[in-house]
Amino acid sequence: MIIEAEKAIILSMWGKISTQADAIGTQALERLFASYPQTKTYFPHFDLRPGSAHLRTHGAKVAAALGDAVKSIDNIAGALSKLSEMHAYVLRVDPVNFKLLSHCLLVTVASHFPADFTADAHTAWDKFLSIVSCVLTEKYR
Amino acid sequence: GFLTAEEKGLVNGLWGKVNVDEVGGEALGRLLVVYPWTQRFFESFGDLSSADAIMSNAKVKAHGKKVLNSFSDGLKNIDDLKGAFAKLSELHCDKLHVDPENFRLLGNVLVCVLAHHFGHDFNPQVQAAFQKVVAGVANALAHKYH
Numbered sequence: 001m002i003i004e005a006e007k008a009i010i011l012s013m014w015g016k017i018s019t020q021a022d023a024i025g026t027q028a029l030e031r032l033f034a035s036y037p038q039t040k041t042y043f044p045h046f047d048l049r050p051g052s053a054h055l056r057t058h059g060a061k062v063a064a065a066l067g068d069a070v071k072s073i074d075n076i077a078g079a080l081s082k083l084s085e086m087h088a089y090v091l092r093v094d095p096v097n098f099k100l101l102s103h104c105l106l107v108t109v110a111s112h113f114p115a116d117f118t119a120d121a122h123t124a125w126d127k128f129l130s131i132v133s134c135v136l137t138e139k140y141r
Numbered sequence: 142g143f144l145t146a147e148e149k150g151l152v153n154g155l156w157g158k159v160n161v162d163e164v165g166g167e168a169l170g171r172l173l174v175v176y177p178w179t180q181r182f183f184e185s186f187g188d189l190s191s192a193d194a195i196m197s198n199a200k201v202k203a204h205g206k207k208v209l210n211s212f213s214d215g216l217k218n219i220d221d222l223k224g225a226f227a228k229l230s231e232l233h234c235d236k237l238h239v240d241p242e243n244f245r246l247l248g249n250v251l252v253c254v255l256a257h258h259f260g261h262d263f264n265p266q267v268q269a270a271f272q273k274v275v276a277g278v279a280n281a282l283a284h285k286y287h
Contacts, residue, residue: 027265034269050265103249107268110256117257119174119192126175 002131006124007073013116013125014070017109021067024108026059031104039097066105069132077135088139095140098133105129142220143277148270149219155259155267156216164258165209166202168251170195176246182239208247215278222281230285241283248275 002010017024030050033040046054065083072079087093106125110117144152173180174192183189186200195201211229218225233239252271256263 031265031268034265035272103252106253107256107263110253111260111263114257114260119171119196122171122253123175123192 002127006127009121009124010070010128013121016113018067021063022060025063026056028105028108029055029059031107032101036100039100042093076131080135084136084139087136095137098136102129102133144219144273151267151270152274161209161213162206164254165205168254169205169208170201171254172247172250179243212278222277223284226281227285230282233282234286244279244282248279251275
């Protein structure tokens with residue numbers, strides 16, 4: 001569970017992240033596809049080359065969803081309910097992949113915000129992304 | 142080979158700039174902070190009561206330095222990681238009783254620390270090469286488990 005101090009870190013860092021949210025989301029996906037090529041199997045219909053319009057659009061979507069979760073940090077399940085259903089019934093992304101994307105998001109944030117990415121911030125974001133991942137897979141069965 | 146020539150270039154290029162002693166302490170410290178259950182192996186290390194305590198703990202720094210220097214030596218044998226880490230694998234199984242999952246966790250924490258230090262230089266291609274390396278080292282350390 002996320003404690004109040006961790007929520008404060010996430011909210012304050014999101015203020016900075018949100019000014020580059022699309023780029024962060026896009027880079028996280030680029031990192032995911034480069035490090036874990038098997039994840040590309042979920043996007044046969046996309047042009048996944050770095051800089052592609054598909055990647056930028058999808059990266060922006062991922063970032064927007066994270067923003068929604070941050071804004072409703074006390075009720076992430078409520079905020080992501082529709083997205084959770086979509087992942088369960090339509091997308092059916094294997095749960096292992098949420099850890100991979102979460103790691104790539106962490107790496108992206110670490111590389112963009114060195115002053116802010118303290119050990120405590122690292123913990124807060126890792127926990128937050130774990131919760132988001134749980135919410136997105138909780139309706140799977 | 143385990144890595145392509147290009148990947149070797151990316152890894153060695155970055156690794157040459159790494160302060161192995163410092164990054165070792167940082168990586169081990171963050172492992173203990175972010176995944177506190179890993180503290181189970183370090184009961185004798187003294188004060189691990191907060192992130193600040195852990196990150197400034199002298200025993201954590203010393204051990205992190207040891208771990209990462211060993212990792213660094215392994216990088217010199219990148220095409221035979223299993224051979225390079227065979228003895229350490231036996232040690233971690235028989236004497237230290239460390240679940241190999243911890244090697245994967247530490248590998249990913251190391252990747253985060255490198256991203257933190259190198260920023261945009263730690264680009265997706267460099268990260269991808271390092272993910273292969275940390276996975277290879279983790280597998281090599283688990284290889285002799287029985």
